[in-house]
Amino acid sequence: MRRLTTFFLSVSTALIAVPASANDxxxxxxxxxxxxxxxxxxxxxxxxxxxLLVGMHRDTRDGRATGFEFMRIAAQDGRWVFLAQPGGKAATAFPAERVEKDRAVFANPAHDFPKRVIYSRPDVDTLHARIDDGRDDGQAMEWTWRRDCVAPPSS
Structure with a gap:
């Protein structure tokens, strides 16, 4: 039984450890x-x-900032890790679970919410982001953005 457990842990770790490549x-x-x-x-x-990729996010409403986040995706120990700092707080790490062409899934099952961060690009001018509780049918928040859009005057 011990060998079987060790085998499954090794396989699980291998599946989770997504190697980072320069153009991923x-x-x-x-x-x-x-x-x-x-x-x-x-x-x-x-x-x-x-x-390293460096990112930032900002929300505005009625001419006022309502939220911001500093982010980075760093190659650490040969794999991608998404580090989120909502409101400038301490970083929370989400190691890459999958990195594919136009899609990346980062997960931290020990975090309260979100447990998963997913970015996908359905076409060259659209980016979709999702944070969730680790389940496809669970609690989630989603955003869809366009490339290089312009803020309306009241934002």
Whole structure:
């Protein structure tokens, strides 16, 4: 039984450890934005360089900032890790579970919420982001942004 447990732990770790390659996340780079109700959101990601992407997010409503987040995706120990700092708080790490062409899934099952952060690009001018409780049918928040949009005057 002990050998079987060790085997499954080894396989699980191998499946979770997604190796970082230089051009894996090029598709995320850019200025992305959109409106949901009265809230205008924008997210900007620098292109990967030196094993690091740097990002920031800002929400505005009625001409006032309502939220911000500093983010980075760093190659750590040979794999991608998403580090989120909502409101500038201490960083929470979400190691890459999957990195595919135009899609990346980062997960931290020990975190309260979110447990998973997912970015996908359905086409070259659209970025979709989702945070959730680790389940496809569970609690989630989602955003869809367009590339290089312009904020409306009241944002």
């Amino acid at each position: 996340l090029d598709w995320l780079a850019g200025h992305w934005c959109g409106q949901s109700g009265k809230t205008f959101s924008e997210e900007t990601w620098m292109a990967p360089r030196g094993g």
